Amino acid sequence: MKLKKLLKRLNAYFDDSSEQKLQTDEGLSKVLKKLKKKEENLKLLVAEESGDGEREMLEQELKIVHSQRKKGIELLSNLRKPESSK
């Protein structure tokens, strides 16, 4: 895995457009990881919340985070598709 990442970076170093791509890829991955954590955390909070109003707000937030993750995953998979298949 580490070697693969190293090769990717090396490739990006010589190619401007793939450097840009790599940066976006890394950024998206980082944010997606955090969003995943957040989603899990929100699920726990929803289960624990007793107040109706508060739970409703948390559920809404959960839906939004879920949609954001879906969008992020889609963006990432598009980015990782080889040029020819796009």
Added chain:
Amino acid sequence: MKNTLRKILLPTIFAILAYGFWISPDFKEISAGVAIFLFGMLALEEGFKAFTGGLLEKILKRTTDKLWKSLTFGIVSTSIMQSSSLVSVIAISFLGAGLIGLSQGIGIIFGANLGTTTGAWLIAGLGLKVKISAYAMPMLVFGIILIFQSSRHLKGIGYILTGLGFLFLGIHHMKVGFETFKDAIDLAEYAVAGYPGLFLFTLIGILATVVMQSSHATLVLIITALAAQQISYDNALALAIGANVGTTITAILGALSSNALGKRLAGAHLIFNVVTGLIAIAFIHQLLTAVDVISAFVGIGEADYTLKLAVFHTLFNLIGISVMLPFTNHLVRFLERVIKSEPDRYAKPKYINELALELSDTAIEALRLETNRIYNKATGIIAKGLSLNKKNIFSDTETVRIVLQHNKPLDYDIDAAYVREIKSLYSAILDFINRLPGDASVSKQVTRIQRANQSIIISLKDVKHLQKNLLRYIASNNANISNEYNLLRQRIATVLRRLEKIRNEEDASTSILALDALRLTLGENAALLHERTDQLIRKGTISAEMAISLMKDGTYANQIIHHLIEFNSNYLRSEERDETEAEHLISLNEDEIGSVLSETEK
């Protein structure tokens, strides 16, 4: 202790005044004169405010942008109006309205001191006395008619005329009140030779001018007394020096109703006249010789003391100006140090300065920190504008309960708070941005900071609009309408609280994304409000007028929330991090939020 003192101070002043009015009609007349005069000052400043940012500002800037120009402005206007007090009072109100700066004001005051000496020439040479106080009544009448006009400029002129009218009327009442004291001033009684006499007559000159509210009147008195040989020539000169110092009382009175800037100018006036007076006293013999030489040169007779007095008056004011002029900047700095202005204490840029301008990174950081300060101050104003308390909003108590606890309308002046706490910071930020070198790498960040600031300013404006009906309806007897307005307050409070949590606690890299959830509630709430308003109208529980207000204010509440979210979105994006771009990509657009909303409704 301080509060108790403050509480008893006003009733005590009232009691003392009331007792004074009861025992002395003259005291009543004088006090009423002062009150009318101060009211005139307020009207005058109000009038000049109508012209800020317009023609008058341009004319004043052009005629006072250099020291010699402001000096000439003072000389010419005082020569025409024949009242240095009036010119200095007008200069104070210009300053109070922000039309001119302190050093320009000082120039005008210095000029006015020289201009007023033309009065001595007119009185001594032609026996002429220009009396513009006769115009007071017509001014009031024309002024009031103009105030009722809808045009902003006509209204402004109306306020200026009314202000001048009241100034004259106030001075007239003060004079009438002092009439009895005036008769007591028999100058011959005090004739003393040498320096003690000089000081004594200077003091009498000051007192007489304070009493009569006019250095011109004192001059007339001096010239008459001199002509009747009641007093010696030396004593007459001392009286003229005193009159010059005493005339500042009008400016000091005028500054009472003005802000710190006006007070600084009145301070400058006092310092100038006292210093000039001291110089004249110290060099009285040299001055006398100079007056004789000049009089002989221009052909004034050896014994023509009245004209010689005019020469003396002009000469010592001229000396005063030449001595004080080089120290104008020192004077400005001194006055700024001694008389502190309130807005400075509240809203002075903390982070943006010359040093921060040197590097684009530090400049952006300084701008962000300053913008954050604006947000913190603005949220406080918004909370109070909603008759709530920021500390409570950010506490853990349920927002429903907070809104119910604050069920009394809070009469809070949002405009004044804006001027006090935001305006100077905002203009400092804009000024700083204009001075930033055009660095392409940070231009995106700068634009975001600019947009963030615009958003918060707009939301403050919207709170101001919302506040009008809110104050009226939250304490309404109709529970339905007060409930609806409380819901509007609650919504904004919830958003403020949520935003605060996003800003402080959450992982910085997902905070931009957390704003999407708030955007969702915004859309949802707008739909709910429309539905509820429809129901209330159908049931007839609120009047048509209430329904219209509610719909309009619902839109304002939405806009406030929208702009608060936009502020934070732009503010967070102005920070350059690797993940920012990715967050921007993931962030949901309006359609996507709409589809989440429709899923929720299903």
